[in-house]
Amino acid sequence: MENEMNINIRRAVKEDCLRMMELVQELAVYEKEPEAVTVPFDHFVESGFGDKPIWWAFVAEAPYASISSLSSPTGGDRGGLEVVGFALWYIRYSTWKGQRMYLEDLLVTENMRGKGIGKLLFDRLIEECKEKKYSGMAWQVLGWNEPAINFYKKYPGVQFDAGWTNCMINF
């Protein structure tokens, strides 16, 4: 999928994992939680590309030339393209609705935001749901994140439900 910005959306491959984790870490620093990312790198790779994958992803690539301030590109030379964002999901199972896509992360590196890359990724996710015949797509947004909520409101049929509380135990 190409467009006027030469952004390319494709399925993530194993070699993208290092760059993806770099982007995850960048976001954690931005959210002032640099210590929060505790998943070991091998575990991340194995969970996506081992015998029993449990996550899948699309990445967004841009030509190096179009990236205003690129810090430490990783993953080798991929034809002059660098991953600047990704969308990662797993399959959730609803006993009411069946298999659905659960969008865990939709992430674009800071200096490439506001260029429509999130929309390219999100559109591709909707296509994937239809191809895989998932009954729907679900995700969460922070209640105060108005720009994100406005972004999602542009998609017809998106429903919002603020009545739930997330619960968690860490082991």
Add this chain to the structure above:
Amino acid sequence: MENEMNINIRRAVKEDCLRMMELVQELAVYEKEPEAVTVPFDHFVESGFGDKPIWWAFVAEAPYASISSLSSPTGGDRGGLEVVGFALWYIRYSTWKGQRMYLEDLLVTENMRGKGIGKLLFDRLIEECKEKKYSGMAWQVLGWNEPAINFYKKYPGVQFDAGWTNCMINF
């Protein structure tokens, strides 16, 4: 796992699916959404016991004799035991924390509530997380559901986070 009530907790098998769906439907009726369960039965079975399972479950069985008003037992004679509740989960993937158990449903049939069956199931889930080395366990509760919240508060280390909004598109 046995106890004074003779409740038995075990892994769900394929033959439990019909009874599990019956319990799901019972809950939907109780929540005044009898039409909301649209997942085809074969899809439910295939998703749990096909080539690529994406959900897993424990069931709670009680002797027929201990069940005050049992309606239409299904699944044949299982040694005089009937499934009266279940806990169903899938694996979620957090790019910060790795593989976690996501508890989708924790469900006990109406006339067997208040007997500690939910606790037996929940305790078994915690064991499973530790056995499988999941980094944590996550689930959601309706913000107004005080009895459920109080139940979860009894477990040390449970964190609650009400700041998120669920988003969804149905296809």
